Amino acid sequence: xxxxxxxxxxxxxxxxxxxxxxxxxxxxxxxxxxxxxxxxxxxxxxxxxxxxxxxxxxxxxxxxxxxxxxxxxxxxxxxxxxxxxxxxxxxxxxxxxxxxxxxxxxxxxxxxxxxxxxxxxxxxxxxxxxxxxxxxxxxxxxxxxxxxxxxxxxxxxxxxxxxxxxxxxxxxxxxxxxxxxxxxxxxxxxxxxxxxxxxxxxxxxxxxxxxxxxxxxxxxxxxxxxxxxxxxxxxxxxxxxxxxxxxxxxxxxxxxxxxxxxxxxxxxxxxxxxxxxxxxxxxxxxxxxxxxxxxxxxxxxxxxxxxxxxxxxxxxxxxxxxxxxxxxxxxxxxxxxxxxxxxxxxxxxxxxxxxxxxxxxxxxxxxxxxxxxxxxxxxxxxxxxxxxxxxxxxxxxxxxxxxxxxxxxxxxxxxxxxxxxxxxxxxxxxxxxxxxxxxxxxxxxxxxxxxxxxxxxxxxxxxxxxxxxxxxxxxxxxxxxxxxxxxxxxxxxxxxxxxxxxxxxxxxxxxxxxxxxxxxxxxxxxxxxxxxxxxxxxxxxxxxxxxxxxxxxxxxxxxxxxxxxxxxxxxxxxxxxxxxxxxxxxxxxxxxxxxxxxxxxxxxxxxxxxxxxxxxxxxxxxxxxxxxxxxxxxxxxxxxxxxxxxxxxxxxxxxxxxxxxxxxxxxxxxxxxxxxxxxxxxxxxxxxxxxxxxxxxxxxxxxxxxxxxxxxxxxxxxxxxxxxxxxxxxxxxxxxxxxxxxxxxxxxxxxxxxxxxxxxxxxxxxxxxxxxxxxxxxxxxxxxxxxxxxxxxxxxxxxxxxxxxxxxxxxxxxxxxx
Amino acid sequence: xxxxxxxxxxxxxxxxxxxxxxxxxxxxxxxxxxxxxxxxxxxxxxxxxxxxxxxxxxxxxxxxxxxxxxxxxxxxxxx
Numbered sequence: 001x002x003x004x005x006x007x008x009x010x011x012x013x014x015x016x017x018x019x020x021x022x023x024x025x026x027x028x029x030x031x032x033x034x035x036x037x038x039x040x041x042x043x044x045x046x047x048x049x050x051x052x053x054x055x056x057x058x059x060x061x062x063x064x065x066x067x068x069x070x071x072x073x074x075x076x077x078x079x080x081x082x083x084x085x086x087x088x089x090x091x092x093x094x095x096x097x098x099x100x101x102x103x104x105x106x107x108x109x110x111x112x113x114x115x116x117x118x119x120x121x122x123x124x125x126x127x128x129x130x131x132x133x134x135x136x137x138x139x140x141x142x143x144x145x146x147x148x149x150x151x152x153x154x155x156x157x158x159x160x161x162x163x164x165x166x167x168x169x170x171x172x173x174x175x176x177x178x179x180x181x182x183x184x185x186x187x188x189x190x191x192x193x194x195x196x197x198x199x200x201x202x203x204x205x206x207x208x209x210x211x212x213x214x215x216x217x218x219x220x221x222x223x224x225x226x227x228x229x230x231x232x233x234x235x236x237x238x239x240x241x242x243x244x245x246x247x248x249x250x251x252x253x254x255x256x257x258x259x260x261x262x263x264x265x266x267x268x269x270x271x272x273x274x275x276x277x278x279x280x281x282x283x284x285x286x287x288x289x290x291x292x293x294x295x296x297x298x299x300x301x302x303x304x305x306x307x308x309x310x311x312x313x314x315x316x317x318x319x320x321x322x323x324x325x326x327x328x329x330x331x332x333x334x335x336x337x338x339x340x341x342x343x344x345x346x347x348x349x350x351x352x353x354x355x356x357x358x359x360x361x362x363x364x365x366x367x368x369x370x371x372x373x374x375x376x377x378x379x380x381x382x383x384x385x386x387x388x389x390x391x392x393x394x395x396x397x398x399x400x401x402x403x404x405x406x407x408x409x410x411x412x413x414x415x416x417x418x419x420x421x422x423x424x425x426x427x428x429x430x431x432x433x434x435x436x437x438x439x440x441x442x443x444x445x446x447x448x449x450x451x452x453x454x455x456x457x458x459x460x461x462x463x464x465x466x467x468x469x470x471x472x473x474x475x476x477x478x479x480x481x482x483x484x485x486x487x488x489x490x491x492x493x494x495x496x497x498x499x500x501x502x503x504x505x506x507x508x509x510x511x512x513x514x515x516x517x518x519x520x521x522x523x524x525x526x527x528x529x530x531x532x533x534x535x536x537x538x539x540x541x542x543x544x545x546x547x548x549x550x551x552x553x554x555x556x557x558x559x560x561x562x563x564x565x566x567x568x569x570x571x572x573x574x575x576x577x578x579x580x581x582x583x584x585x586x587x588x589x590x591x592x593x594x595x596x597x598x599x600x601x602x603x604x605x606x607x608x609x610x611x612x613x614x615x616x617x618x619x620x621x622x623x624x625x626x627x628x629x630x631x632x633x634x635x636x637x638x639x640x641x642x643x644x645x646x647x648x649x650x651x652x653x654x655x656x657x658x659x660x661x662x663x664x665x666x667x668x669x670x671x672x673x674x675x676x677x678x679x680x681x682x683x684x685x686x687x688x689x690x691x692x693x694x695x696x697x698x699x700x701x702x703x704x705x706x707x708x709x710x711x712x713x714x715x716x717x718x719x720x721x722x723x724x725x726x727x728x729x730x731x732x733x734x735x736x737x738x739x740x741x742x743x744x745x746x747x748x749x750x751x752x753x754x755x756x757x758x759x760x761x762x763x764x765x766x767x768x769x770x771x772x773x774x775x776x777x778x779x780x781x782x783x784x785x786x787x788x789x790x791x792x793x794x795x796x797x798x799x800x801x802x803x804x805x806x807x808x809x810x811x812x813x814x815x816x817x818x
Numbered sequence: 819x820x821x822x823x824x825x826x827x828x829x830x831x832x833x834x835x836x837x838x839x840x841x842x843x844x845x846x847x848x849x850x851x852x853x854x855x856x857x858x859x860x861x862x863x864x865x866x867x868x869x870x871x872x873x874x875x876x877x878x879x880x881x882x883x884x885x886x887x888x889x890x891x892x893x894x895x896x897x
Contacts, residue, residue: 199836199865206864210889220893226872229847234839234865 013503015115018059020433022108025056026101033094033101040089050079056104066258067117067125068107074132075100081136096135103128119254126260166272169217169244174273177216177244181270182341187216188252190243191264193223196236203259205237213255214247244268270341271307308342315339316375319368332362335371351378436537439497446491447783451802453487456480458805500540502580502589503531505547509578512548516555523562523573524555530580535587539681542661543589546654550591550677551576553651558595558675568672570594585683586663592676598669600626607632627669631655654679659815662705688784690801690811692777693760695739696747701782701801701811702771708763710776712756727759727770734761736770742817743796750774764815771817784811820859821866826852827878830859839865846873853878861886870894 032049039045057072075097081087103124110117166174166189177187190212194205209218223240226232245252249265256263315335336359343351354374361370456476464473506528517524559574566572577592600623607613607629613621631651658665663681682705690701691710711729718727718736725736736759738749749772751757759770782801787794798813821838822829823845834842846852846869854870855878862870871893880887 194864199863204836204863206867206889207861210861210885218889220867220871220889222871229843229850229873232843232869232872234843234869235836237864237868239864239868239871 012115015063015111016431018063019108019112020431021059022056022104024433025052025059026105026108028052029056029101030098033097036089037091037094043083046079046083046089050076050083053079065107065111065117067121068104070125070129070261071100071103071132074129078132078136087136093135096132100128100132119250119257122253122257122260130261165242166244166268168219168242169273173217173244177246177268178270178273178341179337180246181268181273182337182344185246186248187268187273188245188247188249189266189268190245190252190256191240192243192256192259193240193262193264194237194259195262196238198237198259198262199235203237205239205241208256208259209241209243211255212243212245212247213251214245215243216246217244218242271311311338311342312375316372319362319372319375329363332359332368332371335359335368339371339375354378434497439494442494443498443783446487446494448802449487450491450783453480453483454803455805456483495536498537499534500537501531502533502535502540502543502587505540505544506531506578506580508544509547509551512551513555513576516552517559520555521561522555522559524559525573525575527575527577528579529577533580533582533587535582535681535683539587539661539663539683542657543679543681546657546665546679547578547589547591549651549654550679551578554591554593554595554675554677558593558597560596564596568596582683583680586680587683589679589681590676591679592674594674597671597673597675598627598630598667599671600624600669603627603629624668627667630667631665662703688801688811689779689781690809691760691779692809693739693758693771693773694775694777695743695749695773696745697774699777699803699807699809700739701780701809702760702762702814703798703811704779706762706764706814708761708768711759711761711770712752712754713759713770715751715755715757718757725772729761729770732768734768734770736772738772739812739817740772742771743812762814762818764818767818769818782809827855828852828875829855830862830881832858832860834859834862834866836863836865839863839869842866843869843873846875850875852876855879856881856886856890858882859886867893 029049029052032045032052036042036045036049053072053076057069057076060068060072078087078093078097082089082093087093107117107121107125110121169177181187192205192209194203198205206220209220212218219242220239221242223238226238247255249267252265253260315338318331318335336355339355340352343355355371358371358374362368457480460473460476460480463469463476509528510526513524513526554576559576560568560570562572565574575594577590579590579592581588604613604618604621604626607626608615608618612629612632631654655665658679658681661681663679665677665679667675667677669675689704691704691707693700693702713727713729713736718725720726725738726733727736728734739745739760740747740749749757758773758775760773760776761768761770763769780803784799784801786792786799787797791797795816796813797810798816799811801809801811803809820831820834821842822831823841826849828842828845850873853876857879859881860883867890870890874894877890877894881890
C-alpha cells in the first residue's frame with residue numbers, strides 16, 4: 001500500500017458502520033479460528049464462527065461487493081460442513097480461512113479508501129472462492145486420495161483448455177479478426193454459461209452478453225438439449241453464450257465481475273481463426289511427418305499443426321492456380337500477408353523479407369510460381385521441425401500467461417496467498433471503537449484532576465496565611481490558572497468523545513413513520529431537522545424510546561386521515577417534523593405535527609373522570625396546564641385502545657424517561673392546528689451544577705436544575721397550618737419544610753441575626769417547595785459519583801462529589817425528598 | 819405490456835421482461851402457428867429468448883435494431 005492521501009470525503013454512514021463492523025467481525029473470526037485450532041471439536045466455537053461469517057456475508061450483501069460476498073459465501077459453506085460434522089477442522093483449513101479473511105480485510109481497506117472494489121480483485125476473489133470450494137469437494141469426493149490436488153492455480157483466463165468452436169463464427173468475420181490480429185489486436189473468446197437459477201437473482205444473461213465491451217460476434221445456444229415446449233421451465237435459464245470480443249482483458253473482467261464463475265475466457269490465437277472445420281479432421285493424416293511427435297504433443301499442438309498444414313496447402317493451391325483474374329495481384333498480396341503472419345506467429349521473423357522478395361518477383365512475372373517455389377522450399381520452416389511446434393505452442397501459452405500475469409497476483413503452488421501479515425504496512429482504521437468503560441475511566445480521572453486542581457487555591461491561601469510567604473502564594477495561583485485552563489480543555493475534549501449526533505436515533509424514524517402511517521391509512525410526510533446536533537451518548541441512547549412513543553402518538557391521535565384533513569381544508573398529506581437543536585447547555589427536540597391538536601376540555605374531563613385532578617383544579621386549570629396533563633399516568637384521550645397507542649402509559653413513560661435524564665418535557669397545542677412537544681435535555685450528564693447549602697453545620701449539594709431561587713423569610717411571615725408550614729411568596733402559597741427534618745437531623749433551622757430563615761425554593765415533579773436551610777454557598781460544577789454498594793439504597797442521596805479541599809459532598813435527591 | 823398477444827400475432831415492443839415469458843410460452847403453446855412480430859423490440863429477456871428458441875415460431879418481422887436482429891437470426895434460424 002502506498003501512502004496515498006486518504007480521501008476525506010464524507011462517507012455513507014451505513015457503509016462506515018459496515019466497515020467498522022466488518023473489521024470487528026474479521027478480528028473475531030480470526031480469534032475464533034485460532035482458538036479452534038487448539039480445540040478443533042468445540043461445537044460452540046464452530047457455531048459462533050459460523051454465525052460471524054454468516055453475519056459478515058449478509059452485511060456485505062447489502063452493498064454491491066460481489067467479490068467479498070462470494071468469498072464469504074464459500075467460507076460459510078465450508079464452515080457449514082464443519083459444523084455438520086462432514087468435515088474435520090484442520091490446521092490447513094484454518095490457514096485457508098485465515099487467508100480468505102485477510103483477503104476480505106484487503107477488500108475492506110479498498111472500500112474504505114475508494115468506496116469500491118478494484119476490478120483486479122475479481123479474479124482473485126473467484127479463485128479464492130473456487131479454491132475454498134475445491135477444499136470442500138476434495139473431502140466429499142475422495143478423502144482417501146493422498147495426492148494433494150493442485151487448487152485452482154489457473155485463472156479464468158486459462159481455464160478453457162480446448163480450442164474454442166470458432167467455426168461457428170461466420171467466415172467473413174473470422175477473416176476480419178484474423179487480419180486485425182495481424183495488426184497486433186488481441187481477441188478473446190468467451191463462453192458464458194449462466195447458472196440455471198440466475199433469473200431469480202434478477203439477472204438477464206442475454207442483456208449482459210449483448211453489452212459485452214468490444215463485441216464482434218455472439219451467439220446464443222441451448223446449454224442442454226432443449227426440452228419440448230410443454231416442459232420448458234421459463235424461470236430456469238437453459239441457454240449459454242459464445243462471444244468474440246476485441247476488448248481488453250481488464251474490461252471483460254470488469255464486465256463479468258458478478259459472474260466470474262460462469263465465464264470462461266481465452267485469448268484467441270490468430271491461427272484458430274483460420275480453422276474452418278474443427279476437430280472432425282483426422283490429424284494423423286497430415287502429410288508432414290509430424291505424427292512422430294504427436295504422441296507427446298498436447299491436443300492443441302496437433303490442432304495447430306493441422307491448421308498450419310491446411311493453411312499452407314491452401315496457399316499452395318492458390319498459388320498453383322494458373323487462371324489470371326482481374327484480382328490476381330490482390331490474391332498474391334493476400335497470400336503474402338498470410339505467409340508473413342504465419343511466419344511471425346511461429347517466431348520466424350527473418351522470413352518476412354524473403355516473402356516480400358518472392359511476392360515482388362511474382363507480381364513482376366504475373367505468376368504465382370516464384371512464391372510457390374519459395375513456399376515449397378521453406379515450408380519446413382513453418383511445420384516440419386517438431387521444435388518449431390513446441391516453440392509455437394509456448395508462444396501461444398505465453399500469450400495467455402501474459403494476460404493472466406498482468407492482472408493477477410502470482411499464484412503459489414499450494415493455494416492463494418494474499419499476504420497480509422503482521423509486518424505489512426496496514427492502513428489503520430480512521431475511527432476507533434473504544435470500550436465505554438475506558439472512556440468512563442478517563443472521565444473519572446479528569447474528574448479527579450479537576451478536584452485536585454481545586455485544592456491549589458486552598459494551598460495558596462495557606463501559604464500566605466499560615467506561612468506568610470506571599471510570593472509563593474502568588475506563584476501557586478499563577479500555576480493554578482494554567483492547570484485550570486488545561487484541565488477544562490481536557491474535560492471538554494473527553495466530553496466530545498462521548499458526543500453522538502442525534503441522527504443515530506433519527507435514522508429509524510423514516511421507516512417507523514412509513515410503516516405506521518401505512519397501517520393507519522394516513523398520508524404523512526416526515527421532516528427531520530438538525531440531525532447533526534450532538535449530545536452525550538447516554539442521553540442520545542435514552543432518547544430513542546420516548547421519541548418513538550411521541551411519534552406514534554402523533555401519528556395515531558394527532559394526524560387525521562386524508563378525508564378528514566380535506567374536510568378541514570388542510571392538505572391531505574400531514575406533516576410531522578422532528579427538530580433537534582442545541583440551546584445553551586441543553587439539546588432541544590421538538591416533535592411537531594399539523595394534526596387536530598389536543599382539546600384541553602377533553603383532557604380535563606378525562607383527567608377528572610380518572611380522578612387525577614379534583615373539581616377545584618378542574619376549574620382553576622389553564623388550557624396550557626390542561627394540555628400538559630397528557631403526561632400524567634393513566635390518562636388516554638383516545639376513545640379506542642389500538643395496538644399502537646391509547647393505553648394511557650405512553651406519555652407517562654416519556655415523562656419519566658426524560659426526567660430521569662434531568663430533562664424536561666412540555667406540550668403546546670392548538671385545536672385544529674396541531675401539537676408540538678418539546679423535550680429539553682442536558683447536553684451531558686457528566687458534569688452537574690450544584691448549589692451548596694449548609695444545614696446543621698454540614699454541607700450538602702442541590703442540583704441547580706431544581707433550584708428556583710433563594711430567599712430569606714422573616715420567621716413572623718411563616719404560617720403554620722396544622723403540622724405544615726407555609727409562606728406567601730410573590731402572591732403564592734408555598735409549602736415549607738425544614739431540610740433537617742427531611743433527612744433525619746433533629747436540630748432546628750437556624751435563623752440569622754434579623755430572625756430570618758433561609759429558604760431554598762426548589763421544584764420537582766411540577767410542585768414547588770421551600771426548603772429551610774441554614775445558609776447558602778457558591779454553585780459548583782462537579783462530577784457526580786453514584787452511591788455505591790448498599791449506600792445506593794438510600795434514595796435521599798443521588799450521589800456524592802469530591803470537594804477541592806478533599807471533603808465529600810453529599811448530593812440531595814430533591815425528587816425523593818419532596 | 820411490451821408483449822401484445824393478438825389473434826394470430828405476438829407483437830414485441832421495447833423491452834420484454836422476465837415476467838412475460840410465462841404468458842409468451844402459454845400463448846405459443848396454444849397457438850403454435852402464431853407469427854412473432856419483433857420489429858419494435860429493442861431487447862428481450864433471456865427467458866423470452868429461450869421460449870422463442872424452443873417454440874421456433876414463424877417470425878413475422880425481425881427487429882429493426884440490427885444488432886439484436888443478428889443475434890436473433892442466429893439463434894432462431896431453422897436448425
